Amino acid sequence: MPKDGEAKVPPDLEKSGDLFDVFTYSATADKKECRHTESALKGTRSGSSQSGQANNWHKNFAAAWVGFGGHVAVASNNSATAVNPYVRSNEHNIVEVFTRDFSSPTLLKQNPFLVNQAIATLGISPQETSLIGDSKAGHEATMNAGIRFIGYSNKPGRTLAFDAARAEAIVSDMRLL
Template sequence: MNADLGRLLGDVDALLLDFDGPLCSIFAGYPAPKVAAELVDVLRRLGVDVPPDLVSEPDPLEVLRRTAATGDQGVMRAIEDALCAAERRAVDTAEPTPYGREVIVGARQAGMPVAVVSNNSASAVSAYLAAHRLAAYVSPVVGRAYAEPARMKPNPEPIVQAVRALGKTPNRCVLVGDSLSDIEGARDAAVRVIGYANRPWKAEAFRAAGADVVVTGMGPIAGALIERPVI
């Protein structure tokens, strides 16, 4: 077991998990670039002049962020609704991350509450958890603020919201995330952070961004939780 990982998990009282990455690949069967293209089509139907670089944007969350620049709340809500619907469809073909389930179950068996903090919609996260018989293990689920992409991570607000809902102090919580926005958001929320480097380039980037520990799979976290004394 990674000694640093074991020490970190022994020093916290609650586990926060990002969703897309640590728990599953939400767009495994409904590719993110396809979703992004569908959102661009919605913009066009609404009469928005779509810049060329946005036409080829592969990340639907980035399309959502860029839509905010239009300043049109009607358009913003339409894109939010379209993305929420796409995420709920995507859950049906989402691919579970190896050991993601074991991390949740292991944390609860060790007496640690588990929350999910995601830039995806809470409804999609909750649907996934229910479909995989994990809903009873996770509370709260903090998803994307409706039609307000500026409040997504790296904004620390959703992480702070989860910590408050758990009734814990920030430095006694740890977030597992697979993006720089997770690392930055956790740092700004004064929460400990484990970087899940599911791509080779991420490991050094996460260390440079201030991750407390970096892992390349969820298995070591599950193993460390099994060895953790019950709270």
């Protein structure tokens, strides 16, 4: 719900529950509202990312993949404020981290922009690339970038959604990778 001095949003957006929908909508208002929303999202996502316990599978997967000669990058719709401390504090073998820029909500995944940045920086071809993701937006970004998608089914209904979307593979336990 908007507070005094904040823009009102359409009722369907209030019901969305997707913070990135709100962020994208805020960009249609004005720059001040977009920056206000970005600031609020940084606080929301930053706290959850920094306080979360690191799962050993993150480190184990990245270490194994790098050991096989692979590269690991993060392409996230979350802010650098949220993602970087988590990745760095948990000693992942991450080469690069690509996150959203408050001024460009149209470049969020489903747009392949962040994924393409990772591919270009790593110097690999799309045919050599897979994205492990837990969202429809991530899947759409991989389709738009021409790469494979492995669906991480971490919430109810995701397995069916990823199956219907024809993900290359679906896992509900990341240790299987």
